[in-house]
Amino acid sequence: MIKRWLITGCSNGLGRALAERLAAEGDQVLATARRPETLDDLAARFPGSLRTAELDVRDPDQCRSAVDRALAAFGGIDILVNNAAYGQFGALEEVSDAQLAAQFDTNVFGSWRLTRAILPSWRTQGGGHAIFVSSVAGLVAFPGLAAYNASKFALEGAAETLAVEAAHLGVKVTILQPGGFATGYSAALSAPSERIDAYAPIMDGAFEAMSNMNSNPAINSPELFAEVVWRVSRMPSPPLRLPIGLDAEAMLKSAYADRLDEFDKVIAARQHTDG
Incomplete structure (x- = not known):
């Protein structure tokens, strides 16, 4: 079944790979970017399935x-992918204040x-599917990414609340938590x-690690991201949260275990004090 998409942040990286994959599958895609001319080659390759638009979120x-x-071109939108984002570096x-506000604004x-x-x-129309591209940084704190971490934590809170508020309207929500991708x-990290x-x-050390991330031979490819999202879009009951990449799975599992361990210790200490 053909799906109708609106995707943000398609000029490069994950958004571009996703738009290309979906158009190749025959879905209808409105690929957006602040500089839509960066998408001209995709529009030329997929004239029947991909359209472009200027969009600064x-x-x-x-x-x-x-x-x-998108509504005029396709007659409706089935899936929205909120992908546009960037990273603000700095403790x-x-x-x-201006940098923090700009990070949250995008x-x-x-x-x-x-x-x-x-x-x-x-x-x-009786429903739709909102996909929010978060990050492992939506749960795991990384030094040097205080503003980025805060924005992804907030994004996940908003998305999870939407899932509760709009489920009865047929709205599905998926929060994607990618690990490291090429x-x-x-x-493009902004300096403090x-x-x-x-x-x-x-x-x-944090900046050096992030700068060398793409040289890691085990880093995930944008094509993996596109494949996962395409599969999720075909699920009748997609998950609320989904890690993407083996590194994401390992980091998130460790973070959940650490939080549960800390929670158990706090409860045990409180019970000991109360007793």
Whole structure:
């Protein structure tokens, strides 16, 4: 069955790989990017299934226009993929208010705006599927990514709440938690507004690790991401959360175990104190 998609952040990386895979499968795709000319080659290769639109998710008018374009072109939207995001580097003290606001405006508020714009059509048609591209950083804290971590934690909270609020409307929600992928993420990290020497022993190592991420021979490929999302889109009951990549599975499993262990210790200590 052909699905109708609206995908954000398609100029490169995960969004581009997904748009290409879906168009090749014959689905109808509105691939969006801040610079839509980066998608001209895909539009030329898949003239019958892929269309493009300019979309900066920080712009409410462009969010509404993208939804309207997809509805007019396809007669409806079955799946929204909130993928547009970037990483702000820096320790918590090094990141300015403006940088923090910009990080949330793209990674959280953009997804919120677009989902809110699409929900009226889903209420009318009796459902839809909202896919939020989070990260292992939506659960695991990484030094140097305080703002990014905070945005992904917030994104997952909003998405999980939507799943509870809109299930009776036929709306499905999936939170994707990718591990390390061969994309331009690390190269596009924004530098903090200031460098504080006291954090250098941690920040320098963290930045080097992220900068060298793509050289890891075991890093996940964007094609794996596209394959997983395509399969999820065909599930009658897709999962709420889904790790993507063996590294993601290992990191998340360890994080859950650590949190449960800490929880058990706190409860045991409280019971001992109460007793």
